[in-house]
Amino acid sequence: MSDNPSAPTPGITQQERDELRRQGILLTSIQELYTWGSSHSVWPLNFGLACCAIEMIAASMAKFDIARFGSEVFRPSPRQADLLIVSGTVTKKMAPQVVRLWDQMPEPKYCIAMGACAISGGPFKQGYNVLKGIDRYIPVDIYIPGCPPRPEALLHGLVQLQEKIRGFKLTGPDAPRHLRADLPCDYPVPEFGAHDLEPPANPDVWKAPVLVRNEKA
Amino acid sequence: MSANDFSPLAPQAGSHVREVHDPLHGELLEVSMGPHHPSTHGVFRMIVTLDGERVMKLKPVFGYLHRNHEKIAENTTYLGSMPYTDRLDYLCSMTNNWAYAIAVEKLSGQPVPERAEYVRVILAEITRLLNHTCLAGFLMQDCGCSGTPLMYAFREREKILDLFESLSGSRMMCNYQRFGGCRVDPSADWLDGARKLTDNYGRFLDEFETLLTGNEIIMARTQGVGALSPELAINAGVTGPMLRATGVNYDLRKVDAYGVYSRFDFRVPLGAHGDVYDRYMIRVLEMRESIKILQQALATIPAGPIMDPKAKLRGFRPKAGEAYGRIEGPKGEIGFYLVSDGSPNPYRYRVRPPSFVNLTVLEDMCLGQTIADAVIILGSVDIVLGEVDR
Numbered sequence: 387m388s389d390n391p392s393a394p395t396p397g398i399t400q401q402e403r404d405e406l407r408r409q410g411i412l413l414t415s416i417q418e419l420y421t422w423g424s425s426h427s428v429w430p431l432n433f434g435l436a437c438c439a440i441e442m443i444a445a446s447m448a449k450f451d452i453a454r455f456g457s458e459v460f461r462p463s464p465r466q467a468d469l470l471i472v473s474g475t476v477t478k479k480m481a482p483q484v485v486r487l488w489d490q491m492p493e494p495k496y497c498i499a500m501g502a503c504a505i506s507g508g509p510f511k512q513g514y515n516v517l518k519g520i521d522r523y524i525p526v527d528i529y530i531p532g533c534p535p536r537p538e539a540l541l542h543g544l545v546q547l548q549e550k551i552r553g554f555k556l557t558g559p560d561a562p563r564h565l566r567a568d569l570p571c572d573y574p575v576p577e578f579g580a581h582d583l584e585p586p587a588n589p590d591v592w593k594a595p596v597l598v599r600n601e602k603a
Numbered sequence: 604m605s606a607n608d609f610s611p612l613a614p615q616a617g618s619h620v621r622e623v624h625d626p627l628h629g630e631l632l633e634v635s636m637g638p639h640h641p642s643t644h645g646v647f648r649m650i651v652t653l654d655g656e657r658v659m660k661l662k663p664v665f666g667y668l669h670r671n672h673e674k675i676a677e678n679t680t681y682l683g684s685m686p687y688t689d690r691l692d693y694l695c696s697m698t699n700n701w702a703y704a705i706a707v708e709k710l711s712g713q714p715v716p717e718r719a720e721y722v723r724v725i726l727a728e729i730t731r732l733l734n735h736t737c738l739a740g741f742l743m744q745d746c747g748c749s750g751t752p753l754m755y756a757f758r759e760r761e762k763i764l765d766l767f768e769s770l771s772g773s774r775m776m777c778n779y780q781r782f783g784g785c786r787v788d789p790s791a792d793w794l795d796g797a798r799k800l801t802d803n804y805g806r807f808l809d810e811f812e813t814l815l816t817g818n819e820i821i822m823a824r825t826q827g828v829g830a831l832s833p834e835l836a837i838n839a840g841v842t843g844p845m846l847r848a849t850g851v852n853y854d855l856r857k858v859d860a861y862g863v864y865s866r867f868d869f870r871v872p873l874g875a876h877g878d879v880y881d882r883y884m885i886r887v888l889e890m891r892e893s894i895k896i897l898q899q900a901l902a903t904i905p906a907g908p909i910m911d912p913k914a915k916l917r918g919f920r921p922k923a924g925e926a927y928g929r930i931e932g933p934k935g936e937i938g939f940y941l942v943s944d945g946s947p948n949p950y951r952y953r954v955r956p957p958s959f960v961n962l963t964v965l966e967d968m969c970l971g972q973t974i975a976d977a978v979i980i981l982g983s984v985d986i987v988l989g990e991v992d993r
Contacts, residue, residue, distance in 0.1 A: 432641050436668055436989055437693035437775065439645070447757040462641045480646055480667045483638055503670075509687065512678075513671030534693075534775060 417556045424468075424494065425551035428544070431467035432460035433487065436474025438501040438534040445537035455544055464490040469547070470524075471540075475503035475510055476517040478583055485575045488524045493564030493571060496551070498543055499526045502533045509533065522587035524573055525563075631659060634974070638667045642745050642978045645988030649965075649977070656973040661966040665959075668992040676952040681707055681782070681919050684952065688939075689776040691954060692990040695734045697726040697767070698932040700780035705861065706928030706939035707782045711921040716911055719784040720863045721904040725797060726770075726779070727930070728893040728900070732804060733763045734933035735844075735886040736811075738985045742883060743815060745982035746824050752815060759807055766796055783914025794901060801897040808890055816887065825879040829968040829980035832877065839964045843935025843957050844885045845984060849877035855931035862930075867899045879983040920947055934958050934985050954993055958986040 403413050434442060446452045446460060461467045464487045476484055488497065499520055502508030507518040520526065527550060530543040554562050563569045570590050576583040587594075637648035646667035652660035672691065676684040688703045689696035701723050708715060715723075740756030764774045770789055771777040779786050789797075815821055831841070833849040846853055854871045856864045872888035874881030923945045929938030935957025942951035961984050969977040 433639055435646055436670075437690055440693060440775065443753075444757060444761070447761075448754050449758065449761045475668060475670050477667060477669055479669065480638065483646075483667075487639055509690070510670040510672075510675065513675060515669050515671055536774065 417554075420556060421552045421554050425548040426456040428455075428457045428469045428496065428547065428551075429459045429461050429467050430457055430469040430471050431464055431487065431491065432462045433470065434473055435476065435480065435484075436503065438473035438504070441534045441537050442471055442473045442500065442540060445540045450537040450541060452541065452544070455541065455548070457544055464488075465492065467491055468495055470495065470497045471500050472497065472504040472520045472526075473500045473534075475508065476520050477515050478517055478578075479515065481517045481520075481523060481583060482575050482577065484520060485523045485573055489573055489575065494562060495564075496527045496547055497524055498528045498530060498540075498547065500530045500540060500543070501535055502531060505529050505531065517583075522592045523576060524588075525591050629654075637664075642982065644741065644982065644986055647981075647986065647988055647991070649981070651969075651974060651977065653974055656975075658969045658972055658974060658977050661969045661977065663962065663965055666992055668988045670989075670993070672993040673952050673954065677949055680947045681921070681949065682916055684949075685780070686776065686778045689778055690989055691956065691993065692932070692934065692937070692958070692987045693775055694737055694987060695730045695933050696775060696777045697730040697779060698930060698937060700777065701727055702928055702930045702932065702937045703939045704780040704782055704928075705930060706926050706941050707921070709928050710924060710926035710941050710943055711782065711919075713783045713914060714911055716784055716908045717863070717905050718788075718907040719909050719911075721900055722785050722789060722909065723780065724862055724864065724867075724900050725897060725904070726767075728897045729763055729766065729797065729800070731893045731933045732890055733760055734985075735890050736760060738886060739811070739815070739883060742879075742979065742982040743821070745979045746821060748815075748821075752811070755807075755811055755814070759804070762800060766793070766800060769793060769796070781910065781914070781916060782919070784908070784910035788909040794904065797897070798901050801894055801901060804894055805891070808887065808894075812887060816884070822880065825883065825979065825983075827876070828879045828972060828976045829983065830876055830878045831964060831968050835964060835967060836877070840960050841935070841964060843932070843961065843985075844882060844889060845935065845961045847871065848874035848881040848885045850875055855929060855936055859929070859931075863900075864896075866903075867896045869893075869896050879979055882983040882985075918947070920945060929955065932957055934987070934990075935961055954990075956990040956993065958984070959991040959993075962986055962991060 398413065406413055444450060446458055452458050457469070468491070470488055470491060472484065488495070499505045503510060504520050507516045510516045511518055528543045528547050530539050532539050556565060563571060573588060573591070576585060578584070632653045634651045634653055635648065636651055638646040648664040648667065650662040650664065651658055672687055676687060685700060685703060688699040691699050707713070736756045736759050740753035743752035767777055768774050770787060770793055771779040831845070831849050833851050836846050836849045837851060842853070850873050852871060852873055855861065857871060869892045872885055872892065874885050921943045923943055925940070925942045927938055927940045929936050936955065937957050938955035940951070940953040940955065941949045944950040965981065965984065968980050972980065
């Protein structure tokens with residue numbers, strides 16, 4: 387468990403811990419054990435949207451073999467999944483279903499926005515029916531650029547997510563969403579309005595970028 | 604009327620549909636399959652009305668991946684639409700590129716050098732291998748052979764994608780064809796790689812067929828399921844392997860003989876029953892024919908320029924007029940209809956997507972079948988939602 391980036395137990399240095407481990411004594415904490423375990427068994431939802439889904443399948447096949455990272459168990463039901471890989475263009479017709487799937491997944495859950503379309507609308511951003519990024523409705527942990535990203539990029543994103551999980555604190559103000567009562571854990575499903583989805587974005591999750599203008603110009 | 608009235612080989616379109624609440628015969632069950640369903644090959648939804656396990660009614664719902672392809676293409680230049688055609692049918696970007704290039708070349712009267720025609724044929728046939736291999740894998744996944752055939756298929760796919768990547772720089776979205784030729788000249792090394800792939804592909808197909816073709820479970824599962832009659836297929840405008848599985852001899856490579864296809868010796872495999880097994884077999888046999896075309900094309904590819912030196916890419920403005928370019932894609936006839944008003948953007952841009960047209964007969968094939976069979980019937984149609992919804 388020396389791959390844990392977080393600081394070791396107080397009162398004992400990392401070198402001493404490594405020395406103890408060589409002697410067959412494992413010194414750990416509940417937090418380390420918990421995050422280490424959950425980071426290596428992230429089960430993705432078997433959910434493909436568009437082109438990127440093919441590369442997601444390719445990542446689970448023999449050449450790239452996502453099983454090396456403990457994520458080969460693609461679950462068809464959101465109730466059994468930990469990770470939502472938004473793999474492709476989210477249209478406005480599809481966005482309510484994606485948010486509903488996210489709501490149906492039990493905590494702790496993570497979201498990877500795979501590809502340019504899921505991040506911002508990508509090449510189809512100017513389309514009238516395309517959502518300009520899934521992070522308007524659900525919190526995204528990892529963004530993977532590319533159109534489509536290579537399977538290696540997806541694996542890199544997964545490793546980044548694992549590092550993020552291993553850095554979680556179980557208590558205190560830095561604890562993740564599912565361990566804190568003061569953070570929202572339900573995400574309203576948007577509805578079809580007269581012209582656009584209602585609401586056009588979830589204000590708890592997404593803040594519109596602030597444009598800073600150069601005063602001199 | 605009982606469920607036994609339905610012969611699986613002769614489903615009667617529309618004639619046996621009864622009310623959802625029929626006190627005499629019990630309740631029918633409406634099931635919404637999709638848009639999130641592992642077997643719908645993307646975000647496609649079927650509203651299926653079931654009597655027990657039998658499908659009585661099937662209503663497809665499209666549009667979950669409608670990303671305004673045609674509208675965007677009308678607001679961008681002719682060349683600017685080329686990368687978007689990659690994302691139509693994202694398994695076969697090379698053939699989409701080619702169909703679009705043919706349409707624009709017809710519109711502007713642009714000739715194509717001979718070497719480019721050969722390269723296009725080579726890439727289109729490699730794409731056919733890629734698409735049919737993946738389709739066979741996905742179809743077997745739908746049948747319940749979880750994993751193994753798909754893993755074999757994707758192993759071969761990676762070899763093909765390595766070729767595509769070394770040629771065009773991208774695995775899936777190749778963006779390779781241009782009006783009047785191709786973007787990069789394939790090197791001698793690349794052609795050797797393609798020869799090696801072609802020579803080894805037959806051995807892979809032998810291995811794949813040993814697993815699948817004579818497999819008793821697969822035969823019991825797919826033979827006589829989802830039969831499509833040649834009359835209905837012609838009336839509905841079905842093309843590609845779906846049409847040829849019903850026994851209709853129609854292949855644009857022979858009918859139009861576009862490009863340099865008239866120089867190659869190959870046969871068009873035809874089915875007899877039009878069921879799921881025939882559709883699988885047609886694809887396997889087409890791959891064998893594609894290997895033959897590839898061997899001939901790679902042996903006789905001439906030297907010369909890859910782009911017409913007079914071809915104009917930037918500031919391209921075809922004269923006013925209209926053109927329809929079509930080729931035999933792996934899924935059927937993929938065509939692009941363009942209307943030009945002399946400006947840099949097309950006035951109207953329309954895609955004729957094979958998988959969308961082939962999908963229109965889904966209900967006729969599924970009526971009277973079990974719900975589990977509807978899954979493999981959909982799998983055998985070979986749809987890609989990027990192309991269906993555009």
